[in-house]
Amino acid sequence: xVQLVESGGGLVQAGGSLRLSCSHSGRxxxxxxxxxxxxxPGKEREFxxxxxxxxxxxxxxxxxxxxxxxxxxxxxxxxxxQMNILKPEDTAVYYCAAQSRGYGVPGPYQNLYDYWGxxxxxxxxx
Numbered sequence: 001x002v003q004l005v006e007s008g009g010g011l012v013q014a015g016g017s018l019r020l021s022c023s024h025s026g027r028x029x030x031x032x033x034x035x036x037x038x039x040x041p042g043k044e045r046e047f048x049x050x051x052x053x054x055x056x057x058x059x060x061x062x063x064x065x066x067x068x069x070x071x072x073x074x075x076x077x078x079x080x081x082q083m084n085i086l087k088p089e090d091t092a093v094y095y096c097a098a099q100s101r102g103y104g105v106p107g108p109y110q111n112l113y114d115y116w117g118x119x120x121x122x123x124x125x126x
Contacts, residue, residue, distance in 0.1 A: 002026035002115050004096050009120030012086055016124070020081040022096030022117055030074040031102030035113060036081045038092035038122075045095070049081065050106030059106050063089070086124045093119040 008020040020036070035050035049060045049070040058070050069082040079096055097113035104112070 004098060004115055004117035006094060006096050006117045006120035009094060009122045011123045011125065013125050014087055016086050017082070017084045018086065018122060020083065020094055020120060020122070022079045024077050024098060024115075029077070029098045033099040033104040033106045033112070034072060034079040035097045035106065036070060036094060037097060037110065038094045040092040045110065047108035048094070050108070051079065052106050053103060057106055059108070061108070083122070088124045088126050091122060091124050093121050095119045
């Protein structure tokens with residue numbers, strides 16, 4: 001049974017930092033693209049960041065460039081999202097996702113990803 005489980009969400013003040021983690025089990029994603037998406041209340045789910053298997057290709061949404069950093073530790077079966085200089089607009093449920101096949105190309109489209117976590121809430125206060 002494949003599972004992706006996010007953790008690290010919480011309530012922070014604007015300008016603060018938070019690090020999200022997503023651990024996966026049931027299969028290896030060491031050669032797969034991993035990504036983070038988010039969904040704010042009343043809005044559609046949107047792309048945040050993705051990372052290829054080497055960590056060398058990491059596209060970001062324009063809204064988070066320079067503030068968020070995606071990384072991965074394949075030995076620990078974990079992908080991270082370091083979020084700095086948080087803004088109230090970053091408030092959302094954050095989801096991690098994984099492509100099924102290895103050596104894929106990171107991308108912002110939800111249909112590229114076959115496995116999804118349950119989400120973790122991030123709330124940024126003014």
